[in-house]
Amino acid sequence: MxxxxxxxxxxxxxxxxxxxxxxxxxxxxxxxxxxxxxxxxxxxxxxxxLPVLSNESSFTDLVMAEVSKQKEVNENPVLKKQPVKAKKPFYQQAAFHYLIAAAATLLLTFSGVFHSLATYASAVEAPKHMKEKKHSVTEGVIDKTFAWMDSLEKKEANKK
Incomplete structure (x- = not known):
C-alpha cells in the first residue's frame, strides 16, 4: 500500500x-x-x-439539503446518470444455464439413466448376502430348548 x-x-x-x-x-x-x-x-x-463559518446552523442546513438532493438523484433512476452496462452474451446469462440444466435433466430421464441409477442404488442398499435372514444366538438357543423339551415330551408319551 x-x-x-x-x-x-x-x-x-x-x-x-x-x-x-x-x-x-x-x-x-x-x-x-x-x-x-x-x-x-x-x-x-x-x-x-481555513474559512471560518459565520453561521454554523445555516451551513448544516445547506449540507443536509445537498445530501437530500443527492439521495433523490440516487433513488430516481431517471435522474441518475449511470453508464449503460454492456449486454452479456446469451451463453453467460442465467436463463441459458437453466435451459441447459433442464435439457440435460430431460435427456437423462428419457434415456433411462435415472431408472438405471435407482436400480443400482436399490441393489447396493440391500446386498444379496444380507437378504437372507440370519437367526440370532438367542433364537437358536430357544429353538434348541423347545426341540429338547419336545423330545422329552415324546419320551414321556412313549413310556405311557
Whole structure:
C-alpha cells in the first residue's frame, strides 16, 4: 500500500492538487490510519487559513439539503446518470444455464439413466448376502430348548 507524505496532505488541505489526485487521496483515507494521522496534522497546522463559518446552523442546513438532493438523484433512476452496462452474451446469462440444466435433466430421464441409477442404488442398499435372514444366538438357543423339551415330551408319551 502506498502511503502519502505529510507534504502531499498539506497540498491537499491547501487545495493545490488535481481532481484525480484529490480522489485518490480521499479514497486512501478510508483505508490507511497512518495517512489519516498525517492529514489531521496538516489540517491542524493549516487550520488558521481555513474559512471560518459565520453561521454554523445555516451551513448544516445547506449540507443536509445537498445530501437530500443527492439521495433523490440516487433513488430516481431517471435522474441518475449511470453508464449503460454492456449486454452479456446469451451463453453467460442465467436463463441459458437453466435451459441447459433442464435439457440435460430431460435427456437423462428419457434415456433411462435415472431408472438405471435407482436400480443400482436399490441393489447396493440391500446386498444379496444380507437378504437372507440370519437367526440370532438367542433364537437358536430357544429353538434348541423347545426341540429338547419336545423330545422329552415324546419320551414321556412313549413310556405311557
Amino acid at each position: 502506498k502511503h502519502y507524505s505529510y507534504d502531499e496532505w498539506l497540498s491537499y488541505v491547501k487545495d493545490e492538487v488535481s481532481d484525480k489526485t484529490r480522489e485518490e487521496l480521499e479514497s486512501h483515507l478510508y483505508t490507511c490510519d497512518q495517512c489519516l494521522e498525517n492529514y489531521l496534522q496538516a489540517i491542524s497546522v493549516h487550520e488558521s487559513s
